[in-house]
Amino acid sequence: xxxxxxxxxxxxxxxxxxxxxxxxxxxxxxxxxxxxxxxxxxxxxxxxxxxxxxxxxxxxxxxxxxxxxxxxxxxxxxxxxxxxxxxxxxxxxxxxxxxxxxxxxxxxxxxxxxxxxxxxxxxxxxxxxxxxxxxxxxxxxxxxxxxxxxxxxxxxxxxxxxxxxxxxxxxxxxxxxxxxxxxxxxxxxxxxxxxxxxxxxxxxxxxxxxxxxxxxxxxxxxxxxxxxxxxxxxxxxxxxxxxxxxxxxxxxxxxxxxxxxxxxxxxxxxxxxxxxxxxxxxxxxxxxxxxxxxxxxxxxxxxxxxxxxxxxxxxxxxxxxxxxx
Amino acid sequence: xxxxxxxxxxxxxxxxxxxxxxxxxxxxxxxxxxxxxxxxxxxxxxxxxxxxxxxxxxxxxxxxxxxxxxxxxxxxxxxxxxxxxxxxxxxxxxxxxxxxxxxxxxxxxxxxxxxxxxxxxxxxxxxxxxxxxxxxxxxxxxxxxxxxxxxxxxxxxxxxxxxxxxxxxxxxxxxxxxxxxxxxxxxxxxxxxxxxxxxxxxxxxxxxxxxxxxxxxxxxxxxxxxxxxxxxxxxxxxxxxxxxxxxxxxxxxxxxxxxxxxxxxxxxxxxxxxxxxxxxxxxxxxxxxxxxxxxxxxxxxxxxxxxxxxx
Numbered sequence: 001x002x003x004x005x006x007x008x009x010x011x012x013x014x015x016x017x018x019x020x021x022x023x024x025x026x027x028x029x030x031x032x033x034x035x036x037x038x039x040x041x042x043x044x045x046x047x048x049x050x051x052x053x054x055x056x057x058x059x060x061x062x063x064x065x066x067x068x069x070x071x072x073x074x075x076x077x078x079x080x081x082x083x084x085x086x087x088x089x090x091x092x093x094x095x096x097x098x099x100x101x102x103x104x105x106x107x108x109x110x111x112x113x114x115x116x117x118x119x120x121x122x123x124x125x126x127x128x129x130x131x132x133x134x135x136x137x138x139x140x141x142x143x144x145x146x147x148x149x150x151x152x153x154x155x156x157x158x159x160x161x162x163x164x165x166x167x168x169x170x171x172x173x174x175x176x177x178x179x180x181x182x183x184x185x186x187x188x189x190x191x192x193x194x195x196x197x198x199x200x201x202x203x204x205x206x207x208x209x210x211x212x213x214x215x216x217x218x219x220x221x222x223x224x225x226x227x228x229x230x231x232x233x234x235x236x237x238x239x240x241x242x243x244x245x246x247x248x249x250x251x252x253x254x255x256x257x258x259x260x261x262x263x264x265x266x267x268x269x270x271x272x273x274x275x276x277x278x279x280x281x282x283x284x285x286x287x288x289x290x291x292x293x294x295x296x297x298x299x300x301x302x303x304x305x306x307x308x309x310x311x312x313x314x315x316x317x318x319x320x321x322x323x324x325x
Numbered sequence: 326x327x328x329x330x331x332x333x334x335x336x337x338x339x340x341x342x343x344x345x346x347x348x349x350x351x352x353x354x355x356x357x358x359x360x361x362x363x364x365x366x367x368x369x370x371x372x373x374x375x376x377x378x379x380x381x382x383x384x385x386x387x388x389x390x391x392x393x394x395x396x397x398x399x400x401x402x403x404x405x406x407x408x409x410x411x412x413x414x415x416x417x418x419x420x421x422x423x424x425x426x427x428x429x430x431x432x433x434x435x436x437x438x439x440x441x442x443x444x445x446x447x448x449x450x451x452x453x454x455x456x457x458x459x460x461x462x463x464x465x466x467x468x469x470x471x472x473x474x475x476x477x478x479x480x481x482x483x484x485x486x487x488x489x490x491x492x493x494x495x496x497x498x499x500x501x502x503x504x505x506x507x508x509x510x511x512x513x514x515x516x517x518x519x520x521x522x523x524x525x526x527x528x529x530x531x532x533x534x535x536x537x538x539x540x541x542x543x544x545x546x547x548x549x550x551x552x553x554x555x556x557x558x559x560x561x562x563x564x565x566x567x568x569x570x571x572x573x574x575x576x577x578x579x580x581x582x583x584x585x586x587x588x589x590x591x592x593x594x595x596x597x598x599x600x601x602x603x604x605x606x607x608x609x610x611x612x613x614x615x616x617x618x619x620x621x622x623x624x625x626x627x628x629x630x631x632x633x634x635x636x
Contacts, residue, residue: 052443057466057469061433062435065429065436065463065467066433066435067434067436068436069371069373069434069436069437069450073436073437073450075439075444076443093432096424096425097429102629102630102631104404105404105416106627106628107627107632108414108416110631111631142630144572165633193330208434257421308471314414
């Protein structure tokens with residue numbers, strides 16, 4: 001199969017969807033002629049024109065609120081945030097309006113709105129261009145929160161997002177977006193709420209999210225040489241969360257580690273651990289462990305930055321500790 | 326106007342009687358604005374409004390019984406009991422929602438304008454908001470976006486002089502919101518919001534411009550709410566009785582009634598008959614609401630997501 005990058009995969013999905021559905025339009029800063037800071041829309045302006053590839057002023061709250069009204073009146077907006085940190089200026093529109101309008105209207109309005117942006121620590125992006133924040137949105141009723149880890153998942157999940165009647169947050173980790181991988185040329189969808197078993201194993205289960213998936217797989221390949229067999233689960237979406245796949249895996253392995261770049265307190269790892277304790281307590285042979293990014297604003301300087309992100313050594317240590325329990 | 330007034334009076338009574346379970350912000354004194362603007366709108370035109378939105382809902386075509394039932398928390402309410410006074414939704418008639426947050430309606434109306442433009446429809450988006458919203462960032466961002474993209478939108482500012490209880494004079498140095506229009510590059514019109522025909526004329530021009538693809542208009546309607554900010558709230562300490570009485574003397578319904586008589590458009594008997602008819606209609610609506618069923622508690626989590634997405 002041919003290999004393309006994560007971003008190219010999303011652009012392929014976007015192009016196909018925009019060709020088939022004339023109600024889709026994209027807004028964002030520099031997503032018109034320029035094609036987006038991360039090449040999310042390269043070539044689309046020439047194909048679809050300025051009304052459907054709309055460069056905006058730096059008015060995040062404004063265009064998110066505007067797209068809310070558009071989604072209520074027959075079109076399907078795609079908001080390209082460049083960096084997901086910028087979404088915080090629109091948080092009120094998101095939580096008070098976008099997440100609640102279907103409910104408040106008792107299901108007579110839909111909210112087909114896709115919000116995408118780059119997340120993740122790296123490249124000395126510093127603290128206003130490296131936030132992830134996805135557990136916040138998984139906490140709020142009304143959002144679909146998508147975290148693809150490969151180009152294949154990116155295309156399939158993006159296509160699903162562009163057909164969803166619900167608001168979708170599509171989060172693209174900076175460490176993943178230029179990675180290449182096999183992607184079918186034809187259109188396909190991946191349903192929300194269906195985890196992927198990224199690697200089968202017998203001794204322990206690791207749930208890894210976004211950029212932590214390839215890091216964990218690298219560690220598991222190293223451990224395999226010693227005869228240690230780890231199962232790796234990539235939830236792909238955290239809202240909805242496919243806890244059943246995690247429970248089935250823990251039933252087999254008896255041990256669970258959750259590896260996530262976002263903060264530990266009140267995080268998605270805490271939620272997964274609580275649900276597994278609640279529904280799979282008898283399967284556990286050891287306490288559930290978590291590896292997270294450090295609970296701090298992101299520092300700039302490379303050695304400081306490296307100190308706050310989970311790395312392969314830390315993941316390996318955590319797996320070994322878990323197996324020793 | 327009369328339907329809105331009687332409905333609001335009914336709701337105020339119902340609030341005092343304990344039939345309304347949450348907030349109730351009435352539109353008494355401001356009826357000319359919703360009436361004058363919505364008279365130009367078609368069902369497919371999209372209205373977005375505020376916490377003081379009963380009048381907008383009624384003028385856009387939400388039946389009084391659905392409004393009253395919503396405030397009573399009944400399943401027959403326009404939001405099926407999920408909204409209440411501040412969250413009135415009736416997309417079937419183009420009432421796209423009122424909001425307990427000041428400002429978002431401005432942005433959402435711009436978004437409806439974006440849809441209509443993209444879909445090549447000659448419909449318009451309308452935002453009703455108060456003077457309080459005029460000092461919110463949404464006003465700046467929404468009006469700027471609608472103007473740069475020439476979206477078919479009416480921004481209707483109902484300047485009732487107080488944001489809750491903070492006087493507009495303490496919140497903005499320029500007393501005229503309409504003056505801000507030219508700074509953004511769109512027409513800014515100032516009208517007497519208690520004169521239904523003045524509002525009707527200004528809105529008519531703005532709606533026609535929008536339908537012709539000539540962009541948005543900002544209309545400031547000078548008005549006053551004569552009841553408390555919210556029913557049951559202490560209405561003292563921020564305005565004088567003299568001021569309230571002066572505005573009551575300029576009541577939009579009373580003024581228009583007098584005009585109809587003066588210009589012999591209607592007779593006293595005709596007007597009385599009309600008033601009695603509306604009175605009976607609202608009483609019947611309230612009775613309908615009172616007799617309506619409560620929503621089933623088992624459905625409390627229904628509609629968080631589209632039901633189509635579970636298929």
